Amino acid sequence: MHFEYNVIEGDFANAGKASSEIKKTMKQLNIDSQKIKRMVVAVYEAEVNAIAHAYGGNIYVDIDSEKISVIIKDTGPGINDIELAMQQGYSTASAKVREMGFGAGMGLPNIKNNVDHLDIKSEIGVGTEIKMVVNFT
Amino acid sequence: MRIKEIAQFIDAKVLTCPEKIEGEVKYGFASDLMSDVLTLREDEVMLITGLCNLQTIRTAEMADISVILLVRDKKPNEEMIELAIDNNLIILQTKHSMFRTVGILYKNGLNPVY
Numbered sequence: 001m002h003f004e005y006n007v008i009e010g011d012f013a014n015a016g017k018a019s020s021e022i023k024k025t026m027k028q029l030n031i032d033s034q035k036i037k038r039m040v041v042a043v044y045e046a047e048v049n050a051i052a053h054a055y056g057g058n059i060y061v062d063i064d065s066e067k068i069s070v071i072i073k074d075t076g077p078g079i080n081d082i083e084l085a086m087q088q089g090y091s092t093a094s095a096k097v098r099e100m101g102f103g104a105g106m107g108l109p110n111i112k113n114n115v116d117h118l119d120i121k122s123e124i125g126v127g128t129e130i131k132m133v134v135n136f137t
Numbered sequence: 138m139r140i141k142e143i144a145q146f147i148d149a150k151v152l153t154c155p156e157k158i159e160g161e162v163k164y165g166f167a168s169d170l171m172s173d174v175l176t177l178r179e180d181e182v183m184l185i186t187g188l189c190n191l192q193t194i195r196t197a198e199m200a201d202i203s204v205i206l207l208v209r210d211k212k213p214n215e216e217m218i219e220l221a222i223d224n225n226l227i228i229l230q231t232k233h234s235m236f237r238t239v240g241i242l243y244k245n246g247l248n249p250v251y
Contacts, residue, residue, distance in 0.1 A: 013216075016195030023199065034178075037201055041175045044199045048192075101171030101188045101196065110176055 001025075005059040007050045007074070012100055015051050018059050019044040022070070029063065031136060038114040039134040043070050045107040046130050050074045052097040054127060066136055067116075073129045079122040086112065138162060138247050140204055140227060143183070146245050147238050149206065149229040152213065153221045160227075162204055165247045167239050171196040179250055185242075187235055189213055194220045203227060208235045 003025070005018035023040045043059070050057050054076025062069045079085050086108050093103025112118050117133035141158040144151055151158055163181040168174055169188040174196050183204040184197055189211035197205050198220075205221070206229040207213065213221070213228060221228050231238055243249070 013191060015192060016199065019199055020195070033180075033201065037178075037199070040199045044195065045172065045175060100190060100192045101169060102192070104170050104172050106170075106172035106176070110172060113176070 001061075001063040003061040005061075007047060007054075007057045007059060007072070009051065009054065009056040011051055012096070015048050015100070016044050019047055022061055022068075025061075025063070026068065031068075035134055035136060039068055039070070039132070042111045042114040042132050042134075043072070045111050046070075046072045046132070048097075048100070048102050049107055050076075052093060052100075052102065053077070057127065067133050068136075069131065069133045071129060071131045073127065075127045078124040078126055079120070079128055080124065082120055082122060138242075138245070140183075140229075142245075143204075143206070143242060143247070144229055146241050147206075147229075147231045147233055149231040152228040152230055153218060154225060154227045157203075157225070157227055160203070163248060164250045165206075165239070165242055166250045167235055174202070175200055177250060182250060183247075185235065185238060187211060189217070191217055191220065193217070194224070194226065197226055198224045204229065206231065206238065208233060208238050 019040045026036045054074035057074030060071040088109045089105040091105035097103040115132040116135045119131040122128040162183040165183050167185040184202050185206045204227045210232045
């Protein structure tokens, strides 16, 4: 099963729409509720990141009998120091993002805690690609 | 604790899904930081918050939270109400401050997550 979604820069009103669709699909497939929660929390955090920090991007979702894999690929400034960005409390978020209830430097660590596999590739001035996998077994 | 009882303790209005207030929640978690809410693994949590925007509803949706309690008389807009109804989410609204709300509910036996 393959799905794609679009993320638009600064479109906070729609932040979470893709995560919501993914959640509905996983529910229809009768996937364990804790695994659904882990995946959609991670996707939601990543979706907020793409809207807040990048110039928009795409979300690619693949589901098979063993796992769900989500790739969020954005066009954007890239992450200067991934190790630093992974540290809890480190944030470059704007005031607007903080008003939304995010921007405390918890997103990437939270993503890491929820998924079974995380891979972040980033190039300065080009963009960031985050791959997240949750295994069903 | 029954949601109906919670609403009575803090004199809250039920803004969405009134048919579900006979249900229960086990824990209360108070935060305006949605990333903090998204770290919770527990189910049957009520979110107590002063943050009143679409992300409050989305966060509850992703975290499997079925009750949001808005403090300080924060008023959700139409879009928030619709999204909450779509997701079978109860929104309660109280005039009390976060501190007073949490104090009353804790004293009456609502469990903290941590």
